[in-house]
Amino acid sequence: MAMTDSTGSTWRYRWAHRQNDRRQRAFRLADEAWRRRDDELRRLRTLAGSFHGSVEAGAGLPIELAPGEVVFWTLPAAQLVEVRHTAVLPAPELSVDPEPPVVRPRRPEGVKVVDAGLAVLTNRRLVLLGGRGRRDWTYGRMTGLSHDPGAPVTLIQVLDRRRTSGLLLPTGAVADFRFKLTLAFADAIEQRAAVVAQLDELIAEHEAVRPARPAVLTPAQARVSALLPGGRRTVAVGAALALIVPAMLFESDPPVRPGSDVASAATPAATATPPPPPPPPAPAVQVKPKPQRTRTAPTTTPSRKTTPQPAAA
CATH class of the missing domain: 1.20.5 (Single alpha-helices involved in coiled-coils or other helix-helix interfaces)
Incomplete structure (x- = not known):
């Protein structure tokens, strides 16, 4: 049986049910996205505060670690890339991207793959152990660093190498590599606290935009x-x-003066008569100029000659 209110109508209950259902679904979607991001930020915060690499992670690797050097990250499926012509890359920064971009498995134009092998990230350098040899990027000589926002490519410039080079990684390993590279570089310059403070600020900003549960209508x-x-x-x-x-x-219909309707109603409708034909055109009249009268000298006309009558005797 349908529920009715005091007025006996049921459409109000249907409206309230639809509105509450729509608002709750929108809230659940927003809350789930917010929780996923919050969990990720807190995971990074914990990692930045407690993760410092380990010497044991380098056991069995074909690389000799220097005293005090620890391994942060390894990946056996990395590719070495080079760029022949490129601009000067921005200086390395201790920045954590609040919204990591979604990268696609593609190679940007102008980037050439020259080798592949095992990538090793330590607190002092990034190393690629490839089939053609070894490539090192030491943090102390690093002058430029750029992460491609749409591709899994990281380019690096160093002092002792002319060409810009870097790594092309699988898309699933990009986020973890970039964050741990930031931590390793921060340790190299003794600025780990700056990364931790930045994550604390991101967590506080994210907490301020937490979705609020909608009120029930x-x-x-x-x-x-x-x-x-x-x-x-x-x-x-x-x-x-x-x-x-x-x-x-x-x-489209301008107003009519008052009284015109009454006058038109009182006047009988006139029968429609065809309009009179137009008058024929008047013939053109040419006006000749009036001749001027001139005075002439009087002329004597000969008078009739009468026959003289004989005088009476």
Whole structure:
């Protein structure tokens, strides 16, 4: 049986159920993403505070460790890459990316694979033991470091080598390698505390943006607009049309003077008569100039000669 409120309507309960379900699903998704990121930051914080490598990790490796040198990380499937022409790389920084980018298994343009082998990361250097020989990047001689944001490539510049070189790694090993390289470089310059402080700050910032659980909506909060298919948007569109349509009609049909409707209603409708044909064009009249009258000298006309009558006797 459907639940009804004091007004006897059930649509309010359906509206409240839909809204609460939608809000709870959105909250669960946001909360899960937040928890995953929080767990990752706290894992990195623990690693930065307690992980310092070990000498035992270098046992069996074809590399001789110097006194005090410890192994941080190893990977047997690394590739050595070189770049013939490149700009000066930025100086190495002790920065932890708060949002690690998603890298794709691709090789950037201009990067050439020249060897492959075992990569070893220690607190003093990065070494690649390849089939063609060994390549070392000592932190004390490192002048530039760049992690590609979209590819699993890290490029390094050192003082005693002209070409820029680096490593191409499997995508699953990129995040761990980059973080432990930061820790190893921090230990080399005695700045591990700076990395720990940076992670503490990231954790505090992340804690401040934790999603809040939404409040539960009640049927009494339902509005009549929820009955419409589009809700508030439909009401807003209808109100806009109610204002626009009369304005358009007003512009297309101008107002009539008062009394004209009455006068037109009182006047009988005239039968439609065809309009009279246009008058024929008037013939062109040429006006000749009036001749000017000139005075002429009087002429004597000969008078009729009368026959003289004989005088009476």
